[in-house]
Amino acid sequence: RDEKSSEEGDPIRTRDVWFTERDDKIALSLKHDGKLYDVQSDFQKVEVYKTQAYGNLLTLDGMVMTSEKDEYVYHEMITHIPTLTHPKPKRALVIGGGDGGTARELLRHDCYDEVVMVEIDDKVIEACKEHLPGIASAFGNPKLNLIVDDGIKYVKEAANGSFDIVIVDSTDPVGPAEGLFTVEFYKEVYRILSDDGIMVTQSESPRFNSKVFREIYQVYRSIFGQDKVHCYLAYIPTYPTGMWSFSYSSKGKAHPLNDFNAEESKAFAKKHGLKYYNEGIHQAAFALPNFVADMIS
Ligand code: AAT
Incomplete structure (x- = not known):
């Protein structure tokens, strides 16, 4: 006090x-x-x-979903790693992400013709437009196609190979996001990815949500292949334990480190005044502490 x-x-x-x-x-x-x-x-x-x-x-x-002062860590890391390691992504899909932060970061990249965002809850969008306007700043962007609907249904109905990048920016596996943690859902994501497409998901805290963490990596590997799934970490103080993970799964040849161009990443981060992502963080994020590596090996 x-x-x-x-x-x-x-x-x-x-x-x-x-x-x-x-x-x-x-x-x-x-x-x-x-x-x-x-x-x-x-x-x-x-x-x-x-x-x-x-x-x-x-x-x-x-x-906690996001806060004005640490949102940049999550949103920069969930978007720039896949975008900068894909040969030339043109269409991205965001499942969830109602605060708008993921769309805002994707749309910094000129390569995208369209970013489709499917958020189930229009109240999240409303709350963020009113009270977290810096995060919700991309809602007026003409390249953003905002759909208020269930992401599971959207993915089921989307055409084969129609997205280069799919980002699952959704809540923990309770409530409306429960179905976003199932094998069926990820099989559909795989189907709608283009041949060299990449899926990135927020994959919970290895320490705090260890059961879900282990299980979802098994699911991703069963669908994309054992060596096509990578885990990377970032530090988000307002999330449980502060250590947060993301998964990177590649349908084609894209590799998060082999296809990474340090000069390009450096220039991108500088041009946009990014607060977390840079060429060093990109590489370091894939270095896992032993206890995390063991959980998904
Ligand atoms: N950008 C960081 C914030 C989030 S919010 C996740 C969003 O996913 C929420 O707005 C929620 O309404 C939406 N969502 C949940 N289920 C679905 C669904 N089935 N279809 C579409 N959108 C959905 C992520 C926080 C990470 C969790 C940290 N603990």
Whole structure:
């Protein structure tokens, strides 16, 4: 509790209200100056808190999704790694990603003719447009085709080979995202990827969500092939344990390190003033601590 003395000598208490994301055994708390958005949608409880340390924070069903001050780590890492290792991606699909951060980063690349984003919950989009405008800045971009629908249904109906990059930027495997963690779904993603296509997903915290983490890598490998699936890490302070993983699965020959051009990455990061991604991070992100490598070997 922050306490200061007033001129009269009485303690002045600054606001002392905390948002806490609780799991069985660990919790993460952020002090805030109030709730800016609070709506129960058809799918989940959508809230935005004005936190003191991380700016406005989006939570879904009480779980942290993104915050103004650390969102760049997640959004730069989920987009630039696949885009800069694909020969020339023209069409990308984002499943989820309702805050708009993934679309914003993809659209920094001139190579895309179209980015399709399929978000199930229009309340997430509304909350972010109102309260996290820096993240939601791509919603007006003419290359963005925003569809409010279930991503599972969209993928099932999409044509064979119709996307160069598919990014699964979705919630944890509870609620509307449950079906996004099944073999059937990833088989459909594989089908709609072009021959040299790449799928990237957020693949949870190796430490915190170890069961899901192990299982989804088995699923990806059963579909893309044992040596076609790679894991990379980034550090996201507002997510449980701070260590977050992403998966990179390649349908064709694209390889996250062999097809990486350091000069191109460096120039891209500099041109756009990126805050996390650079040519060194790109390579380092694929170096896994032993306990993580063991979990998926
Ligand atoms: N960009 C980082 C934020 C997210 S939000 C994930 C989004 O996926 C949410 O807006 C949610 O409504 C959407 N979503 C969930 N299920 C579906 C579905 N079936 N189809 C389309 N969109 C869906 C990711 C946070 C990562 C989790 C960190 N713990």
